[in-house]
Amino acid sequence: MKQQSEIIIFDTTLRDGEQSPGASMNQAEKLRIATQLEKLGVNVMEAGFPAASEGDFKAVQAIAKTLKTSQVAALCRADENDIKLGWEAIKDAVNPRIHTFIATSELHMKYKLDMGPDKVLERAVESVKFAASFTDNVEFSAEDGSRSDKDFLCRVFEAVIDAGATTINLPDTVGYAIPEEFEELVKYVKTNTPNMDKAVLSVHCHNDLGLATSNTLSGIQAGARQVEVTINGIGERAGNTSLEEVVMALHTRPNFFPYTTSIDTTRIYPTSRLVSMITGMLIQPNRAVVGANAFAHEAGIHQDGILKNPMTYEIMKPETIGLNKNNLVLGKHSGSHALNSHILEMGYNLSKEELDIVFKKFKHLADRKKNILDEDIEALINEGVLRSSEVFSLEYIHVLSGNTVLPTASVKLNINGRPVQGALEGNGPIDAVYNIISKLTCTKSKLLRFTISALTEGTDAQGEVTVRLQEDGIIALGKGADPDIITASALAYINGLNRLEYLKENPVVKLENL
Numbered sequence: 103m104k105q106q107s108e109i110i111i112f113d114t115t116l117r118d119g120e121q122s123p124g125a126s127m128n129q130a131e132k133l134r135i136a137t138q139l140e141k142l143g144v145n146v147m148e149a150g151f152p153a154a155s156e157g158d159f160k161a162v163q164a165i166a167k168t169l170k171t172s173q174v175a176a177l178c179r180a181d182e183n184d185i186k187l188g189w190e191a192i193k194d195a196v197n198p199r200i201h202t203f204i205a206t207s208e209l210h211m212k213y214k215l216d217m218g219p220d221k222v223l224e225r226a227v228e229s230v231k232f233a234a235s236f237t238d239n240v241e242f243s244a245e246d247g248s249r250s251d252k253d254f255l256c257r258v259f260e261a262v263i264d265a266g267a268t269t270i271n272l273p274d275t276v277g278y279a280i281p282e283e284f285e286e287l288v289k290y291v292k293t294n295t296p297n298m299d300k301a302v303l304s305v306h307c308h309n310d311l312g313l314a315t316s317n318t319l320s321g322i323q324a325g326a327r328q329v330e331v332t333i334n335g336i337g338e339r340a341g342n343t344s345l346e347e348v349v350m351a352l353h354t355r356p357n358f359f360p361y362t363t364s365i366d367t368t369r370i371y372p373t374s375r376l377v378s379m380i381t382g383m384l385i386q387p388n389r390a391v392v393g394a395n396a397f398a399h400e401a402g403i404h405q406d407g408i409l410k411n412p413m414t415y416e417i418m419k420p421e422t423i424g425l426n427k428n429n430l431v432l433g434k435h436s437g438s439h440a441l442n443s444h445i446l447e448m449g450y451n452l453s454k455e456e457l458d459i460v461f462k463k464f465k466h467l468a469d470r471k472k473n474i475l476d477e478d479i480e481a482l483i484n485e486g487v488l489r490s491s492e493v494f495s496l497e498y499i500h501v502l503s504g505n506t507v508l509p510t511a512s513v514k515l516n517i518n519g520r521p522v523q524g525a526l527e528g529n530g531p532i533d534a535v536y537n538i539i540s541k542l543t544c545t546k547s548k549l550l551r552f553t554i555s556a557l558t559e560g561t562d563a564q565g566e567v568t569v570r571l572q573e574d575g576i577i578a579l580g581k582g583a584d585p586d587i588i589t590a591s592a593l594a595y596i597n598g599l600n601r602l603e604y605l606k607e608n609p610v611v612k613l614e615n616l
Contacts, residue, residue: 109352109361110302110328111345113139114148115377116165117177118342118616119332124570124579125381128604129161135377136165137451139172139333142373143364144345146173146199146328152191153184157608159191166195175199175241180229189236200233203243203271203616206250206258223258227265234266243271243306243616248279252287256294263295269302269328270295273616274317277310277340281320288324304328306616307343309335314343319351322359330616333377334385334392346370346391346423354417371424372448379484382568382579382597384553391423432464432474441479448476450483459486470585471564477557478564481583485593493518493603494543494596501588503531511535513592515542532591539595547573547602552591557583567594571602578602 116132116139119125127135132150139147149166152159166174174195176188180202192198204215204226211217217225226242233240242262244255259270272291274284288305292298305321305328307314318329335344345365352359353367374392378385387394397420432441438461445452445460452460463482468474497514511534514523522542528534536549551570556563565587569580580598584590 106302106327107361108327109322109363110145110304111143111349111363111365112146112148112175112304112328112330113144113332113345114306114330114342115139115332115336115345116161117148117150118330118338119336119377119381120150121338122336122341122381122383123338124577124601125336125383126578126601126605127161127380128608129157129164131380132161133164133168135333135380136169138369138373138376140169141366142369143366144172145364146175148175148177148201148330149192151177152187153178153181155608159187162191163194166192166198170196173197173199173239175201178202178229178233180204180225182229182232185229185233185236189233193236197239198237199239199241199269200237201241201243201271202229202233203245204229205245206255207246208251209249210246219254223261226258227261230262230265230267238266238268240267241269241271241304242267243273243304245273245616246275247272248274248284248287249276252290253294255291259291259295259301260297263297263301267301269304270298271304271306271328271330271616272321272326273306273330274308274314275306275616277308277314279307279313279317280311281313281316284317285320285324288321288326292325302328304330306330308337309340309342312340314341315347315351318343318348319359322352322361334374334383334389336377336381336383344390346374350391350418350423353422367422368424372450375480376450379480379581382581382601384555384568391418397425432468432479436464436468436474445479445483448479452483452487456487462486467564467585471562475558481557481564481566484581485583492600494599496589496592496596497521497523499535499589499592501531501535503534509534511538513538513542515539515596517543531588535588535592536595539592539599543599545573545599545602547571547599549595550577554587554590565590567591569594569598571595571598573602574606576602576605578605 149162150158152162174192176192178184178188188200211222230242303326305326307317331345332342333345335341349363349365352361442457460482463486495516500512503509508527509531510527512525524538526538528537550572553568555566557566564583564585566583567590571578578598578601580594582590582593
């Protein structure tokens with residue numbers, strides 16, 4: 103087989119990434135991310151796990167019917183019912199892929215599956231054959247592959263390729279591997295699987311030891327030609343391999359990695375922000391490539407070097423990932439055309455109805471804030487367009503607070519269109535607001551985390567609040583932004599409650615990580 107120079111980008115943000123605690127998305131949110139991922143240029147998009155719930159099935163189905171170029175994959179256990187549901191969900195895609203898996207490590211086979219190696223091999227082959235009866239685009243994954251016996255891996259891989267698998271995935275399921283060790287394993291599997299030339303070898307790494315990207319790049323060096331990644335590296339536990347890190351490593355070091363990808367790097371930053379907004383998962387400032395500090399230089403010697411030649415301290419240009427340093431500053435005199443043009447430049451494609459909603463909120467914010475920056479516009483898009491279906495919405499909030507009075511909040515909500523209002527005290531203004539919202543909505547949720555950050559510089563910056571709520575074992579994230587931090591806190595809490603309501607109505611089956 104001719105040496106493949108392009109690395110296939112398999113994005114699993116909508117499946118593995120969604121398994122991050124609280125990151126579950128509804129159908130509209132998944133579809134918006136899927137559309138953006140296609141613009142980004144991902145080759146294969148794992149849209150979800152159709153057997154998990156009716157909501158996930160419908161979301162995968164909608165994505166499969168909408169996308170025009172990216173392959174759409176459905177994850178299925180080595181089970182006929184899973185595979186049938188998976189195919190039903192993706193059959194209308196331009197190039198549907200069934201992705202089936204079973205564990206191959208001694209630990210998993212003995213304690214999780216209660217199956218011997220021969221039975222696991224038999225199940226793997228049967229599942230791949232069944233999947234291949236629907237499509238010739240079949241991927242097989244050996245769960246916990248990095249802790250599996252390497253000769254058994256080769257035996258399984260040879261058998262499933264003969265059964266019809268065209269992509270073979272070797273996962274580091276629990277982030278246990280060390281780069282040198284993982285590279286040797288990938289080389290061994292590639293060399294000792296007789297028919298490996300008939301399939302594409304893939305790697306899927308987790309970040310429990312902070313080595314997911316390193317292991318993935320080592321896998322490429324060893325002969326893997328597909329990488330399984332997520333935007334911002336989101337995923338269960340410590341997360342998955344980050345798409346932006348792998349792509350930009352290949353892009354920045356072509357002398358070391360003589361491979362290309364189909365990714366439009368200028369869409370990396372907008373996609374990162376979109377995923378962060380929808381999931382409510384903040385991007386830490388020092389995160390590689392997309393963090394707020396990734397292109398910030400505070401040390402005087404660094405600043406001096408950057409002014410003389412940016413390459414002294416920047417190995418990548420901000421523009422390469424879609425981070426425009428020369429932001430157009432919008433204000434209250436800006437019209438809808440200027441706003442729409444700028445939103446398009448930011449990577450968002452809104453309908454006329456969505457633009458009208460955002461423009462109305464933009465004008466309201468412009469009356470309170472002199473200059474509107476990209477971060478403010480993203481917050482407006484999140485608030486006006488990307489929200490979950492709302493059971494609860496805020497009508498108004500009044501707060502009495504100070505160091506000589508008992509903090510009291512008066513709140514009016516709409517609950518499924520029905521107005522309710524009330525007032526309660528608290529230890530502080532935000533506590534008072536949350537107390538009355540909790541009473542009005544009759545929620546039993548527990549506030550696990552509360553964080554505040556400023557979207558931009560200045561005292562008039564919008565405050566962004568993120569909360570993590572838990573109820574009956576379900577965790578949901580909520581996000582809100584407003585120049586008034588108490589209002590932002592109320593919006594975040596209400597958003598979290600709406601997400602909880604969605605998850606109650608659309609329970610998700612817990613799935614093992616690959």
